[in-house]
Amino acid sequence: MNATTAPELPQGLPWLNAPSGSLLEQRGRIVALAFVNAASAWCGQRLNELATLQARHLGRLQTLVVNVPRFDSERDPQAALKRLRRHGIGFPIAHDANWAAWQAFGIEAWPTVLLIDGEGIIRHRLVGVDNGAELDRSVSALCETLARPIDDDLRSPRESHPEPRLALRFPTGVAATAERLFVADSGHHRILECTHSGRVLRQFGLAAADLIDGDHTHTAFRNPHGLVAVRESLYVADTGNHALRRIHLATGAVDTLCGNGRAGEPVEGVVGQPRGVALNQPLALAASNNQIHIAMGGDNRIWSYDLATRELSARAGSGQLEVRDGSGPMAAFAQPAALAAVHQTLYVCDALGSAIRSLHLRTGVVQTLIGQGPWVFGAEDGPRESARLQHPQGIAVSTDAPQMWIADSGNGSLRTLRLGGGELTSVALPRPLHGPTGLALSEGTVWIAETDAHAVLRYDIASGELSHVPIDE
CATH class of the missing domain: 2.120.10.30 (TolB, C-terminal domain)
Known part of the structure; x- marks a missing residue:
């Protein structure tokens, strides 16, 4: 695809489990911007693949999730967060209830992952889940262009308001x-x-x-x-x-x-x-x-x-x-x-x-x-x-x-x-x-x-x- 600068995420986009973030503050890292639907099994599979990649490239890769609702019930932010946490996902999650980010980035299908380099340029757009090997190769190639992260960058971000510790979990x-x-x-x-x-x-x-x-x-x-x-x-x-x-x-x-x-x-x-x-x-x-x-x-x-x-x-x-x-x-x-x-x-x-x-x-x-x-x-x-x-x-x-x-x-x-x-x-x-x-x-x-x-x-x-x-x- 032709390399283009990633637009900023729409202002006012609520973040469900992390402080409000922006793409600009991620400069210097590779960003996997994942547009997903919490109800989709395919999206859950893609997010788990990204979790494996982020653990492998800790400090170099940061996944940001944009949840776009399919059902009326998913417009409730907490309901959407619960659905994503069922997949074991702890990435920062933005809730795109009105499809504003979806339109700004020209997304057409779930799941879509945009790989953005350290300069804020969109290098790859991967749609669906039949391209797992391509996702792996693309992330690895982009991460190899970055210097070794410093120790402070190796710590995984913590979720705000995690699920309670109970006898059962989902x-x-x-x-x-x-x-x-x-x-x-x-x-x-x-x-x-x-x-x-x-x-x-x-x-x-x-x-x-x-x-x-x-x-x-x-x-x-x-x-x-x-x-x-x-x-x-x-x-x-x-x-x-x-x-x-x-x-x-x-x-x-x-x-x-x-x-x-x-x-x-x-x-x-x-x-x-x-x-x-x-x-x-x-x-x-x-x-x-x-x-x-x-x-x-x-x-x-x-x-x-x-x-x-x-x-x-x-x-x-x-x-x-x-x-x-x-x-x-x-x-x-x-x-x-x-x-x-x-x-x-x-x-x-x-x-x-x-x-x-x-x-x-x-x-x-x-x-x-x-x-x-x-x-x-x-x-x-x-x-x-x-x-x-x-x-x-x-x-x-x-x-x-x-x-x-x-x-x-x-x-x-x-x-x-x-x-x-x-x-x-x-x-x-x-x-x-x-x-x-x-x-x-x-x-x-x-x-x-x-x-x-x-x-x-x-x-x-x-x-x-x-x-x-x-x-x-």
């Missing part, structure tokens, strides 16, 4: 059995096995981000999300490791079924070497017919892993970010984030599509139950054709009642959809929910991962009582 997935509650404590990179009252019985994962199999006392996960319990096994969508993991509940041992720790293009076929297969941000799981179904947020497709044959297969989705019905690869999803399986139907929660979809497992046909497209969202109850959701991130379906429960994250609410042609209804709760994601059903109870509040809630369906589950270690 819990995402929950799974429940008749006697146990499992929680994906994503921010602490671990899985907790609890009683229904919240007493922790076992921890899987060292609370440090890594990809390690073995005994439960020596294993590691990285930002795990979705969970599904099947007999004596708990399956984990280990999102940060781009892997499908399994916990053997009888022994506590953990193994990897597929995934090598890096985002990549999955390939259909028998998985001979689990670490030889790439996945792309698996977010949610469901089980049926001896298969584990995977919502792949990074490639907008639904995959299945056969537990008997160890075969990985693509079920539906073109890879494009759309809400489009059809059969198999003719259909399209918009960041599938939750799954629920009932008989031969797999229900899919499309987070960026604000949609609920169904996938018939025998025919591969995808149909939309609620949703009109990635830019149509709201909070309306009623018939499916007029009902609206906003950035939903969790679903659960009872096998003995034709009713779906939905964590409508953008609206901070719990909602229900009567299957078979029924209407969408909001559940009367005593207060709004803070970024709910994972849901699980067990014997008249809806378990809710209230992610942005670092909590797990219990909703009693019969009484309508909402209570906090004290996760006690």
